[in-house]
Amino acid sequence: MKFVPNIGEFFINLGSDRSNSGRNWQSRTKRNHNYSDLDQFVGRLPKQIVVYTDEPIRNENFDKVLLLKGQKYIEEDSMLRKIMQKEMTDHSRQIQAKLSNNKMKQDKSWRILESVDVRSLLITCSKAISVNNHPLAKELISEIRKYSSPHGDWSQRLAYYFVDGLExxxxxxxxxxxxxxxxxxxxxxxxxxxxxxxxxxxPCRGTLVYFANQTILNNISKQTEKVHIINYGIMKGFQWPAFFEHFTTWEGFPPKIRMTIIEVPEPGLCPRRKVELIGRRMEDYAKSFNVPFEYEAIVSEWQNVEVEDLKIANDEVVIVTCLVHSEKLSDEAVHANSPRDIFLNNIRKIKPRIFIHVAFNGPNNSPYFPHRFRAALSLYSSFFEMLDSNLPRGNLERLIIEKHFLMPAAINAIAFEGPNRVERPETYRHWHARKLRAGLVPLPVDPKIKKDVINFVQEHYHKEFVVEDDNGWLLLGWKGRILYGFTTWKASEM
Known part of the structure; x- marks a missing residue:
């Protein structure tokens, strides 16, 4: 039952806090505009990376957030959590004081509003749209908007964006x-x-970084001379500074790290902009920790990259990583070989020492809209409730997370069909079955990594976060809903 979502009653709470607890950070910038328009036609990056952006490569804020520094950042983050929890507690007491006011309790309109089940309204609206009952759908959308707000509690915020998707x-x-x-x-x-x-x-991002980096370190030794990391999806490269930092305690000389990034092109005239900047940042961190480092990037759709394109050498320890973002691979069931299957088959052909995969556990891949809508509503309810329990409602970064990172994927699942639906998350169990079909073999969860993750989550985070393991997957969830799955695989001997 721990894998069954537990949404709750999803009833409206009218309290909101519009205070802003965001902070302005200063940054240094470097300028280099030596960029040729012809570069956009070249898939593989040259050895000398050209930077043509005003954004910083690295500064003190990057070091503070991305480096371990003797775990000092964990203590600072814990202090920040306590400050925010106090702010949320104070706000909750203010709301309870309002609710205990006899006049408010006797107000008829208040009793009506606090009993509105927005979840039922959203589901009914999705059903009306699916059967082309436009008059009813418009009426329900108008009704839902009365009880939604981007600054309210988690259910109001979720309703605010979901009703936009329905409309x-x-x-x-x-x-x-x-x-x-x-x-x-x-x-x-x-x-x-x-x-x-x-x-x-x-704890999702911290767990992701620790799981991936520690698994890589566990699969190389002080006798290892060359490591080739093939990374599908770079995610701003925020994982890697801490990885290079680990070699400050390495016995002997660090191995030569060769990294090949496979990233889809950015839209517009500069499809390689992101990977160029990230490459410079990783080179800077590798150099500061005396790690021999070579960086290349292939800008292409993942399924179009062949094993020969990776130029794997016989004397390299090859490790493949895919940390989230695999849900962006299309998966049209009508095709015998979907891009997801091609991607996994290519990994089997690479025959890495280990394949590290972190999956976003979302059952939102149904071709039937009403089913997909309910799955998305269930999944993102957990994320919005989790943020509401851990960040103040007026926190600027929380607003950005909800609007610009959670909701694009949800809106894509709600408002798009066919090839326009680029966000197709599926459960870790579906990914498990796909990998078995592709000829990959699951590896057991490392007991020490599991123990460290459990201790990390229990010591520093809300009690409703849970860590479990299932059939080779380390699972991280909130109130019974599994949000992410972490797993390692190898190619079968065929």
């Missing part, structure tokens, strides 16, 4: 609302602040 599906304005939510102009410094706040609120 976009109804009116055919899906592209317009989706592009408003995607964080196209968010700088890497702004993203760093959001990343930090999400790490304070949730």
């Amino acid at each position: 976009a599906r109804l009116t055919g304005t899906s592209n317009e609302i989706y592009h408003k939510l995607v964080p196209q102009n968010l700088t890497v410094t702004e993203f760093l602040k959001v990343y930090h706040m999400y790490r304070v609120a949730s």
